[in-house]
Amino acid sequence: MAKDDNSGKDLAAADSSGVGHEGAPAGTAVVVRDAVANPGFPPHRPRVTDLDPSAERRAERTVYTLFYLSIVGSVFAIAAYMAFPIVPEDPGSVRMNNLFIGLGLTLALMAIGIGAVHWGKALMFDHEGIDERHPVRGSDETRTRAVEIFQEAGSESGIGRRTLIRNSLIGALIAFPLPAVVLFRGLGPQDDNPAALLSHTMWKKGTRLALDPTGTPIKASDITLGSAFHVIPEGLQDLEHGRLEEKGKAAVLLMRLKPEDLNELPERKGWSYDGIVAYSKICTHVGCPVALYEQQTHHLLCPCHQSQFDVSNHCEVIFGPAKRPLPQLPIAVDSEGYLIAQSDFTEPVGPSFWERN
Amino acid sequence: MSTTTTTTELVETKKSGGLTAVAANYIDERTSISTAVKELGRKIFPDHWSFLLGEVALYSFVIILLSGSFLTFFFSASMAPVQYDGSYVPLKGVEMSAAMSSSLDISFDIRGGLLMRQVHHWAALLFVAAIGLHMLRIYFTGAFRKPRELNWVIGFILFILAMAEGFTGYSLPDDLLSGNGLRIIDGMVKGIPLVGTWISYLLFGGEFPGEAIVGRLYSLHILLLPAIIVALIAMHLLFVVVHKHTQYPGAGRTNQNVVGYPVLPVYAAKAGGFFFIVFGVVMLMASLFTINPIWNYGPYDPSPVSAGTQPDWYIGFADGALRLIPPGLEFVWLDHTFSVNILIPLVSLGLFILVVLIYPFIEAWVTGDKREHHILDRPRNAPTRTAIGAAGVTFYAALWTTASSDIIATHFSVTMEGVIHTMQFLTIVGPFIAFFIAKRVCLALQKKDREIVLHGYESGRIVRLPGGEYIEVHQPIDEYERWKLVSYSDYKPLMIRPNAQGKITTGQKVRAGMSRWFFEDRIEPVGNAELEQAHTDRH
Numbered sequence: 001m002a003k004d005d006n007s008g009k010d011l012a013a014a015d016s017s018g019v020g021h022e023g024a025p026a027g028t029a030v031v032v033r034d035a036v037a038n039p040g041f042p043p044h045r046p047r048v049t050d051l052d053p054s055a056e057r058r059a060e061r062t063v064y065t066l067f068y069l070s071i072v073g074s075v076f077a078i079a080a081y082m083a084f085p086i087v088p089e090d091p092g093s094v095r096m097n098n099l100f101i102g103l104g105l106t107l108a109l110m111a112i113g114i115g116a117v118h119w120g121k122a123l124m125f126d127h128e129g130i131d132e133r134h135p136v137r138g139s140d141e142t143r144t145r146a147v148e149i150f151q152e153a154g155s156e157s158g159i160g161r162r163t164l165i166r167n168s169l170i171g172a173l174i175a176f177p178l179p180a181v182v183l184f185r186g187l188g189p190q191d192d193n194p195a196a197l198l199s200h201t202m203w204k205k206g207t208r209l210a211l212d213p214t215g216t217p218i219k220a221s222d223i224t225l226g227s228a229f230h231v232i233p234e235g236l237q238d239l240e241h242g243r244l245e246e247k248g249k250a251a252v253l254l255m256r257l258k259p260e261d262l263n264e265l266p267e268r269k270g271w272s273y274d275g276i277v278a279y280s281k282i283c284t285h286v287g288c289p290v291a292l293y294e295q296q297t298h299h300l301l302c303p304c305h306q307s308q309f310d311v312s313n314h315c316e317v318i319f320g321p322a323k324r325p326l327p328q329l330p331i332a333v334d335s336e337g338y339l340i341a342q343s344d345f346t347e348p349v350g351p352s353f354w355e356r357n
Numbered sequence: 358m359s360t361t362t363t364t365t366e367l368v369e370t371k372k373s374g375g376l377t378a379v380a381a382n383y384i385d386e387r388t389s390i391s392t393a394v395k396e397l398g399r400k401i402f403p404d405h406w407s408f409l410l411g412e413v414a415l416y417s418f419v420i421i422l423l424s425g426s427f428l429t430f431f432f433s434a435s436m437a438p439v440q441y442d443g444s445y446v447p448l449k450g451v452e453m454s455a456a457m458s459s460s461l462d463i464s465f466d467i468r469g470g471l472l473m474r475q476v477h478h479w480a481a482l483l484f485v486a487a488i489g490l491h492m493l494r495i496y497f498t499g500a501f502r503k504p505r506e507l508n509w510v511i512g513f514i515l516f517i518l519a520m521a522e523g524f525t526g527y528s529l530p531d532d533l534l535s536g537n538g539l540r541i542i543d544g545m546v547k548g549i550p551l552v553g554t555w556i557s558y559l560l561f562g563g564e565f566p567g568e569a570i571v572g573r574l575y576s577l578h579i580l581l582l583p584a585i586i587v588a589l590i591a592m593h594l595l596f597v598v599v600h601k602h603t604q605y606p607g608a609g610r611t612n613q614n615v616v617g618y619p620v621l622p623v624y625a626a627k628a629g630g631f632f633f634i635v636f637g638v639v640m641l642m643a644s645l646f647t648i649n650p651i652w653n654y655g656p657y658d659p660s661p662v663s664a665g666t667q668p669d670w671y672i673g674f675a676d677g678a679l680r681l682i683p684p685g686l687e688f689v690w691l692d693h694t695f696s697v698n699i700l701i702p703l704v705s706l707g708l709f710i711l712v713v714l715i716y717p718f719i720e721a722w723v724t725g726d727k728r729e730h731h732i733l734d735r736p737r738n739a740p741t742r743t744a745i746g747a748a749g750v751t752f753y754a755a756l757w758t759t760a761s762s763d764i765i766a767t768h769f770s771v772t773m774e775g776v777i778h779t780m781q782f783l784t785i786v787g788p789f790i791a792f793f794i795a796k797r798v799c800l801a802l803q804k805k806d807r808e809i810v811l812h813g814y815e816s817g818r819i820v821r822l823p824g825g826e827y828i829e830v831h832q833p834i835d836e837y838e839r840w841k842l843v844s845y846s847d848y849k850p851l852m853i854r855p856n857a858q859g860k861i862t863t864g865q866k867v868r869a870g871m872s873r874w875f876f877e878d879r880i881e882p883v884g885n886a887e888l889e890q891a892h893t894d895r896h
Contacts, residue, residue: 027725028872030847034885038844039836041609041616086468088444094464098471102644105472110637116630124623131401131615133601133731136504187559187569194558212660230660245564248540248659281660285698286544286679287565288537289662303664304541305680306763306773319774321679321698323687351544352687353554356694 041128049122059122066115070108077104195355199348201233201249203329208234209254209278209339218254219337223276228293229254231278233341249349251281251289252329254339257298261312268314271330273339278329279315280349283307285322287351300326324352402624403604403617407494412628414487415590416635417480424477425579431467433459434575436531436568445652453531453656456571460530460651475643481523482648483639485671488516496716496746498733500603503726506717508596511589513714518586520671525578527669530649531571534666536657539570541676548699566657605733606844608837612731665764670757677759678702681781709752716745723871724848737806738845740799741875747795748788755784796878803880806842809834810883811891843883848876 049056080100087093138146154160188194208217212230215237223229231252239246259275271277279300283290288304298311299318307320315326327349330342348356385391402408435455441448443458444465463470492512495501501509524542528535543565546557562569601615610616618624642648654663668676679702686697712719720742721727736743758765759780766773813831821827834842851872855861 024727024729025725026728028848028851028876029724029726029728030849030881032847032882032884036840036843036883036885036888038611039608039840042837081468086444086466088466089446091445091465094444094471097468098475099644101469102472102640106637106640106644109633109640113630113633113635113637116626116633118630120623120626120630124626126618126623128616129399129401129619131601133613133615135729136600184559187562187573188555189563192558192563194554194564197558197564198554213658232660242564244566244657244659248565251660283544286541286548288540288544289660291660291662292664301773303662303666303763304537305676306777307684308773317684319777320684321682321686323685323696323698351547352694352696352699353547353557354550354552354693355554357689357692 044127047122047126050126056123059118063115063119063123066111066118070111070115073104073107073109073111075104077101077108080104195353198249198350198353198356200344201349202236202246203233203250203341203344205341205343206334207341208334209252209331209341210234210236212251213237217338220273220276220333220339221337223254223256223339225256225258225275226295227256228295230281230291248287249282252278253281253290253293253300254278255293255298255311257312261298263313265314268328268330270332271328271342273331273333276331276339277311278331278339278341279309279311279326280329280345281326282350283322284317284324284326284349285320285351290326397598398621399619400598400601401615401617401619402602402628403615405605407498408602409631410487410491410494412631413635414484414491415594416632417484417487417639418586418590419632420480420636420639421477421484422583424473424480427473428463428477429579431459431463431470432456432529432575434529434572436566436571448652448655451656454571456529456531457651457656460532464652472643475646475648476639477526478648479642479646480639481526482670483635485516485519485523488512488519489671492516493746493750497736497743498603498605499730499739499742500733501717502730503721504600504729505596505603506721508593508600509717510714511593511596515586515589515593517710518582518589522578522582522586523669523671525574525582527649527672528574529571529578530651531657532651533654533657533661533663534649534651536566536659537662537666538668538672539566540659541679545679545699545703548696549703550693550695550700566659601731603731603733606735606841608840610732612729615731665767667761667764673760674753674756675702675706677756677762677780678706680759680762680777681756681784683781709749713749719871720875723851723868723875725851726846726848730846732844734845735841737799737802740796740803740878743799744792744796748792751787751791752784755780755787759784800878800880807880807883810839810842811887845882847879847882848872849879850876 049059077100080097080103084093084096084100086097137143159166209231210217210233212232215232215234217234218229218231231254232247233250236243236246236250254276256274256276262272262275262277264272281289281291283302283304285302285305285307288302290300290302290307290309292301292303293299293311294301300309300311300315301307302309302320302322305321307322308318309315309322309326310318314328317323317325327345327347329345331339332342334340381390433455437455438452439455439458441451441453441458441461443449443462445461448461460474463474465471495509495512524538528539543557543561546560547553549556557565560570560573561567562573602617604610604615604617607616618627667673679699682698682701686701688695688697734742736746759777762776762780763773765771766776813833816830816832818830819827820830851869853861853865853869856865
C-alpha cells in the first residue's frame with residue numbers, strides 16, 4: 001500500500017481542483033481547460049540521520065536518554081509525594097507539594113512525548129505512503145441491495161400497508177416519553193408559585209436593619225454622612241433554612257447623604273430618615289450585588305455588568321444594561337433609635353421576570 | 358473473505374512462534390482483531406502542524422477525564438451547610454457548603470489534590486481553546502465541504518458541550534465567584550418570556566440559590582455531558598476514518614489520494630508522543646500557575662462581590678454581550694415584563710451560533726458544488742469565505758473583550774462609558790471592516806501568487822544593465838512550488854436562468870445574489886497558455 005515517492009508520477013494527470021470521482025455536478029466551479037499538470041511527487045530528501053551514521057547514533061542516544069529521564073521523573077514525583085507532605089495549617093507546604101509532584105510528573109510525561117516524537121521523526125522510516133481514496137458513497141450494487149432490504153422489510157412487516165398499526169405505533173412512541181417530561185416538575189417544590197415568592201422579601205413593618213454579616217442592629221446615629229453600610233434584616237442569621245435565599249432578596253445598602261442632595265419623589269417623601277436611604281442591593285439587571293458606592297457622586301456601580309445607579313435621584317439607571325431603578329426600602333426610626341423598615345419593598349427586587357408588572 | 362486473511366495470519370504467526378504469536382492468535386480467534394489491524398494499521402495520515410489542533414482537543418479531553426475521575430473520589434456535591442475545619446486557616450470556622458469545604462480539602466489536605474484540581478482546570482481551558490482553534494482551521498481551509506458537512510455539525514455540538522462542561526464544572530465548588538456566575542445565569546433565564554421564571558425555579562429547586570443546584574450540575578458534569586461527548590467524539594473520529602483525512606495542496610497530492618505517514622509506526626509514535634507532550638505542558642502549568650484560587654474568594658454569599666472578577670475565558674463572549682446593551686431596553690406590556698436587555702444578547706448569540714452551525718450548507722447551496730473535496734483550500738483562495746470568517750472572529754473578539762470592560766477602564770484610566778461605547782461601535786462596525794480588509798488581503802495575496810508563478814520570485818540580486826538601468830533578477834520557481842500556487846478551485850458567479858416553466862424563482866434570485874457576493878471578485882488560477890506566454894516574454 002505504501003509506495004515510494006516517485007511512483008506518484010502516474011497521478012500527475014489527476015486534477016486536484018476537486019473534479020468528482022463520478023462526475024458529480026461542479027456547480028459554479030470553473031473547470032480550467034488548460035490547467036497546469038500536477039508534477040508528481042518531488043524527489044525524496046534524505047535526513048541527516050539517513051546520511052550520517054554518527055547522527056543516527058546520536059538520535060538513538062537522545063531517544064533512550066529521554067525515556068530513562070522519564071523514569072527519573074516518575075520516581076522523583078513519588079519521592080516528592082513523600083518528601084513534601086502537607087503540614088496542617090502551613091500553606092507553604094501545599095505549594096511545595098504541588099510544585100515538586102507536578103514537576104516530577106511533567107518530566108515523566110514530557111520526556112516520553114519528546115522521545116517518541118523524536119524517534120518518529122529522526123529514526124523511523126520516513127518515506128511517505130499513499131492511500132487511494134474512494135467515493136464515500138456506497139457502490140451502486142451496495143446501494144441497490146440496501147434499498148431492496150428496506151423494501152423486503154417493508155413488505156414482510158407490512159408497515160406501509162397496515163397503516164393503522166403504523167400510525168398507532170407512531171402515536172404510542174410520541175406519547176410514551178411525555179410522562180418523563182412531566183416528572184421533571186418535581187425539580188421545584190410542589191405548592192409554591194415562583195412569581196409570588198419573588199414578589200416579597202423578609203422585610204416587614206418594624207424589622208430592624210442589621211449589619212451584614214454580624215446581624216447587629218443599626219442606630220440612625222451610627223450612620224455618619226457619606227458612609228455606606230451593607231445591611232440585612234435582623235433575624236436573618238437565626239433562620240434555620242433558606243438563609244441564602246432570603247439574603248439574596250433582602251440585602252440592602254444603607255447610605256447617608258446631605259438631605260439637600262436627595263432628590264426624592266413626592267410619594268416617597270417619608271421613606272428616608274434625615275438623609276439616610278436604604279436601597280435593594282440586588283441589581284435589577286441579572287441580580288449581582290450592587291456593591292460599589294462612589295461617595296462623591298452618590299453613584300452605585302454593579303461590578304458584574306457596570307450598571308450605574310444614582311442614589312440622589314432615587315437610584316435611577318444612569319448607565320449600563322439595567323433598566324429599572326433599585327427598589328427603595330422605606331425606613332424609619334423606632335423608639336430606641338434603631339433603624340427599622342416601614343414595610344417590605346413595594347415591588348419585587350432583583351432581575352426582571354415575565355410575571356412582573 | 359476474512360477467513361483467508363485469518364488463515365494466512367495464522368500460518369505466519371505460528372511460524373514465528375513465541376508468546377506474542379500465541380497471544381495474538383488467541384485474541385484474533387476470539388475478536389478478528391487482525392481485520393482491524395489490516396484495515397487501520399497502515400492507514401495514511403497527512404502531516405501538518407494545523408492538524409495537531411484537533412489532537413490537542415482530544416488529548417486534553419483525556420486529561421480531563423483522568424484528573425476529573427480522581428477529583429470525584431474526594432468531592433462532595435452537596436450544598437448542606439458545614440463548618441469548615443480544614444487546614445486553610447483564614448476560613449476556619451466559616452460556614453460553607455459541603456461542596457466548597459470538600460474543594461478546599463482537595464486543595465489543602467490531600468497531597469497532589471491541588472495539582473489534580475489545577476490539571477483539571479487548565480486542561481478544561483485548553484480543551485475549549487483547542488476546539489475553537491481546530492474549528493477555525495477547518496473553516497479557513499474549507500475542510501467542512503462535502504463529504505464532511507455532518508462532521509462539522511458534530512464538532513460544533515462538541516464545542517457547545519465543552520462550554521457547557523466548563524460552566525457546570527466551574528460552578529461546582531460553590532465559591533463566591535461561581536455563585537455569582539450562577540446568579541447571572543439565573544437572572545438571564547428569568548428574562549426569557551413566558552417560561553423563564555419557571556425554568557429558573559425548577560433548575561434551582563426553588564428560589565435562587567437553593568440547596569439543589571450543585572448536585573444537579575454535578576450529575577450533568579460527570580455523567581450526562583461526558584457520556585454525550587464521548588459518543589460524539591467516537592462518531593467524529595469514525596468519520597475521519599471513513600472520509601480519510603484532508604491534505605493541503607502539494608505536488609503529487611490529488612483529490613484521489615492521501616499522502617502521509619502510516620499509523621504504524623510513524624504516526625503512532627508522533628501522535629502518541631504528542632499526547633504526552635500535551636499532558637506534560639498541562640502538568641507544567643498546573644505545577645507553576647495557580648488557577649481558580651477559591652480560597653481567596655470564600656464561600657458563596659449573595660451579598661458580597663469583588664470588583665474586576667472575570668469568568669473563565671470561553672464564557673467571556675456571553676458576558677460581554679450582556680454588558681454592551683445600552684440602558685433602558687426593557688418594558689412592560691400586557692401585564693408582562695419584556696427584558697429586551699437580556700433577549701438581545703440571547704437572540705443574537707443564538708443566531709451567530711446558528712450561522713456557524715449551518716455555514717457548510719449555505720456555502721454548498723451557493724456554489725452548487727456536489728463534488729467531494731479532499732484537498733484543502735489555502736485561505737487566500739476563498740477570499741469571501743475567509744473574509745466572512747474574519748468578520749465572525751472580530752465579532753466574537755469584540756464581545757470577548759467587552760467582558761473585561763471594567764479591567765480595561767481601570768488599567769488604562771479611561772472611562773467605563775467610553776470603553777462600552779467604543780466596544781459597541783467595534784462589535785457592530787468591526788466585522789464589516791474586518792471583512793473588507795481580509796477580502797482585499799486575500800485578493801492581493803492571490804495576485805502575488807500569480808505574479809510569482811508567471812515572473813518568478815524576487816531573488817534580491819540587483820543587476821546593472823549596460824544602459825545604466827538597474828533591475829532585480831527574478832528567479833523562476835520550480836514546478837513543485839508552482840503547483841501549490843496554481844492548483845485551486847475557482848468559482849464564478851451564478852448566471853440566473855429561467856426554470857422549465859420559464860420563471861425565475863425568488864430562491865434563484867437570492868442564490869444568484871449570494872453567488873455574486875461570494876465570487877464577483879475572483880483571481881483565476883494561472884493556466885498553461887499564460888505560463889507559456891510569460892515564459893516567451895521573459896526571453
